[in-house]
Amino acid sequence: MSTMSQSNNRTNAGQPVGPRRAQSNRTSSGSSVVSGERDSDLRDTLRTSGSSSLLNTLVETNGLVKSFREEAPPALDHLDARVPAGAITGLAGPDGAGKTTLMRLLAGLLLPTAGTIRVFGFDPTTEPEEIRARIGYMPQRFGLYEDLSVIQNLRLYAELRGVIGEEREASFERLLTFTDLKRFQERKAGALSGGMKQKLGLACALVSKPELLLLDEPSVGVDPISRRDLWKMVQGLVADGIGVVWSTAYLDEVELCDSVILLHEGKKIFDGPPKELTDRVRTRTFQLKVTNNRRKVLAEALRSPAVVDGVVQGDHIRLVLKEGSSSDGIERFADDKQLRPVAPRFEDAFVDTLGGLPKEESLVAGMMPHRQHDGGSVIEANGLTRRFGNFVATDHVTFSVKRSEIFGLLGPNGAGKSTTFKMLCGLLKPSSGTARVAGIDLRTSGSAARNRIGYMAQKFSLYGDLSVRQNLDFFSGVYGLQGERRTSAIDRMIHAFGLENYLGNPSGQLPLGFKQRLAMACALMHEPDVLFLDEPTSGVDPITRRQFWLHINGLVDKGVTVMVTTHFMDEAEYCDRIGLVYRGKLIALDTPESLKRSVQSPDLPEPTMEDTFIQIIKRFDAADGQDKTNRR
Numbered sequence: 001m002s003t004m005s006q007s008n009n010r011t012n013a014g015q016p017v018g019p020r021r022a023q024s025n026r027t028s029s030g031s032s033v034v035s036g037e038r039d040s041d042l043r044d045t046l047r048t049s050g051s052s053s054l055l056n057t058l059v060e061t062n063g064l065v066k067s068f069r070e071e072a073p074p075a076l077d078h079l080d081a082r083v084p085a086g087a088i089t090g091l092a093g094p095d096g097a098g099k100t101t102l103m104r105l106l107a108g109l110l111l112p113t114a115g116t117i118r119v120f121g122f123d124p125t126t127e128p129e130e131i132r133a134r135i136g137y138m139p140q141r142f143g144l145y146e147d148l149s150v151i152q153n154l155r156l157y158a159e160l161r162g163v164i165g166e167e168r169e170a171s172f173e174r175l176l177t178f179t180d181l182k183r184f185q186e187r188k189a190g191a192l193s194g195g196m197k198q199k200l201g202l203a204c205a206l207v208s209k210p211e212l213l214l215l216d217e218p219s220v221g222v223d224p225i226s227r228r229d230l231w232k233m234v235q236g237l238v239a240d241g242i243g244v245v246w247s248t249a250y251l252d253e254v255e256l257c258d259s260v261i262l263l264h265e266g267k268k269i270f271d272g273p274p275k276e277l278t279d280r281v282r283t284r285t286f287q288l289k290v291t292n293n294r295r296k297v298l299a300e301a302l303r304s305p306a307v308v309d310g311v312v313q314g315d316h317i318r319l320v321l322k323e324g325s326s327s328d329g330i331e332r333f334a335d336d337k338q339l340r341p342v343a344p345r346f347e348d349a350f351v352d353t354l355g356g357l358p359k360e361e362s363l364v365a366g367m368m369p370h371r372q373h374d375g376g377s378v379i380e381a382n383g384l385t386r387r388f389g390n391f392v393a394t395d396h397v398t399f400s401v402k403r404s405e406i407f408g409l410l411g412p413n414g415a416g417k418s419t420t421f422k423m424l425c426g427l428l429k430p431s432s433g434t435a436r437v438a439g440i441d442l443r444t445s446g447s448a449a450r451n452r453i454g455y456m457a458q459k460f461s462l463y464g465d466l467s468v469r470q471n472l473d474f475f476s477g478v479y480g481l482q483g484e485r486r487t488s489a490i491d492r493m494i495h496a497f498g499l500e501n502y503l504g505n506p507s508g509q510l511p512l513g514f515k516q517r518l519a520m521a522c523a524l525m526h527e528p529d530v531l532f533l534d535e536p537t538s539g540v541d542p543i544t545r546r547q548f549w550l551h552i553n554g555l556v557d558k559g560v561t562v563m564v565t566t567h568f569m570d571e572a573e574y575c576d577r578i579g580l581v582y583r584g585k586l587i588a589l590d591t592p593e594s595l596k597r598s599v600q601s602p603d604l605p606e607p608t609m610e611d612t613f614i615q616i617i618k619r620f621d622a623a624d625g626q627d628k629t630n631r632r
């Protein structure tokens with residue numbers, strides 16, 4: 001693996017390693033943008049068969065330890081693990097559990113403190129040349145060249161790995177189709193949306209076909225439709241005998257893995273087929289009918305000692321019971337005691353194994369003063385439009401958000417969500433139309449409105465060289481907090497977001513989930529009236545995601561208005577209303593329930609939020625195609 005120097009125009013350090021191989025690739029492109037498959041169908045079609053025990057071992061670690069600092073507990077603690085060929089091994093665990101450290105050890109980028117690693121039977125520390133040509137590694141933040149176009153980035157990585165001629169062209173065709181970046185081949189990587197960058201990074205990592213593929217959170221920020229296509233593509237590679245290690249915070253993906261290694265504080269706490277862990281909560285998962293105040297009822301239920309986890313799901317809440325608890329204890333939360341057992345998910349077992357959700361109130365919301373619920377509009381977009389050259393990123397978008405409302409903006413990668421956010425926050429000038437926050441036009445008097453706004457950018461935008469504490473100090477100063485108010489705000493944030501153990505660490509080197517916690521803390525410190533959260537939970541573990549939502553819900557109860565984007569469809573359920581954007585246009589706007597109802601059909605009697613998202617886009621595409629045909 002050649003190591004490139006980090007230059008300013010690269011998004012980040014790290015780069016894939018890969019082989020020179022001239023195999024043809026038999027993977028299908030998975031090009032259908034909208035497959036419309038149901039979740040369970042997807043699992044059935046995608047699940048790779050094959051008994052791992054019969055497969056070759058590609059990686060074996062014994063008593064593997066990695067310590068970064070003597071005084072701190074090791075990042076990886078006596079790990080025994082095995083990765084077979086022809087299978088996907090999932091790597092899951094809460095933020096900071098040691099997933100990236102393991103990936104980097106396997107790629108030969110870190111030296112172990114103790115224990116052994118064998119990759120293809122070789123030791124990565126003493127025989128790296130035997131290994132590097134045979135593995136592909138996609139780090140969490142892939143090293144794209146921002147000043148190069150999409151196709152130039154692909155060409156560069158193909159060259160580095162000796163993929164040439166027809167094989168190269170076939171590989172580009174397949175990857176551009178999967179990523180839906182064909183239309184944007186000439187666009188500079190720096191001008192892509194967050195998810196499009198992630199997909200281009202993946203495409204670069206998949207340009208050649210290694211024997212072992214290490215993917216560190218490849219699907220962070222990738223929209224649900226592309227995630228399905230990504231899985232199909234990787235499963236195609238696996239069918240050809242490649243071994244994959246896939247780390248993820250999306251636990252629905254873990255259900256698709258052949259086996260999973262669950263890490264917690266550097267230790268392995270589970271290793272086996274995901275279903276084995278899921279089975280531990282069988283008979284403990286219930287859906288309760290709750291027609292009104294679902295967020296409040298959920299918060300109340302979560303305080304009950306009998307409940308370890310819970311989420312809102314349409315006009316229901318879904319709860320996981322503590323081992324040994326009976327459902328009698330939760331009946332009272334349901335309308336007319338309407339409660340039914342439902343199938344468990346890996347995520348339920350994950351949260352349960354890690355001890356369930358903490359029984360805490362939101363410290364952030366607790367201290368926040370009450371705002372008046374006057375029912376007025378706080379955010380107003382009117383014909384909001386933004387062009388980049390001839391390309392229209394946001395196209396005549398109109399909506400308004402009332403005080404104390406949670407408004408979710410959903411849409412595929414590159415739909416225009418972040419562009420809309422930036423205009424609403426006064427960070428980007430609209431080409432036409434208006435954006436008003438708290439009655440103030442951001443084009444003319446941005447700074448007046450900005451004091452009342454908290455903005456969490458999609459891309460980590462704090463000072464990477466400053467420590468966690470320095471960032472908190474700095475932002476509290478920027479927001480004009482002083483004296484006792486400043487100290488107490490900082491302390492509250494440290495405690496609320498569990499940053500105690502990281503205060504001295506440079507924030508640029510934090511695990512992804514902790515970067516997000518710090519960014520959220522900095523956006524909230526000055527008690528803003530209006531919060532813009534652009535993918536706050538991307539790359540964050542499920543327990544912390546629930547805590548983020550506990551804060552958001554608590555703030556909204558105090559009269560704060562929230563606009564949020566997410567690619568976790570279960571989180572869309574917390575929103576009062578959802579705007580769905582696609583190709584710059586707002587194509588649907590309603591409550592989650594009404595949107596779901598709008599796509600209900602005999603084939604889809606109980607659509608999930610993900611089904612709903614896919615169906616609405618599919619219908620729009622069909623109508624748009626029809627429209628274009630009529631105009632010809």
Ligand SMILES: Nc1ncnc2c1ncn2[C@@H]1O[C@H](COP(=O)(O)OP(=O)(O)OP(=O)(O)O)[C@@H](O)[C@H]1O
Pocket residue numbers: 187191192193194195196221223388391393411412413414415416417418419420458
């Ligand atoms: N400075 C720019 N120059 C050219 N095109 C741009 C620029 N900024 C954004 N775009 C394009 O505008 C479109 C919308 O980008 P945006 O970041 O708003 O998408 P998004 O909906 O937030 O996507 P994601 O889910 O991936 O974050 C994309 O096609 C992007 O490449």
Ligand SMILES: [Mg+2]
Pocket residue numbers: 193194195417418419458534
């Ligand atoms: Mg975005």
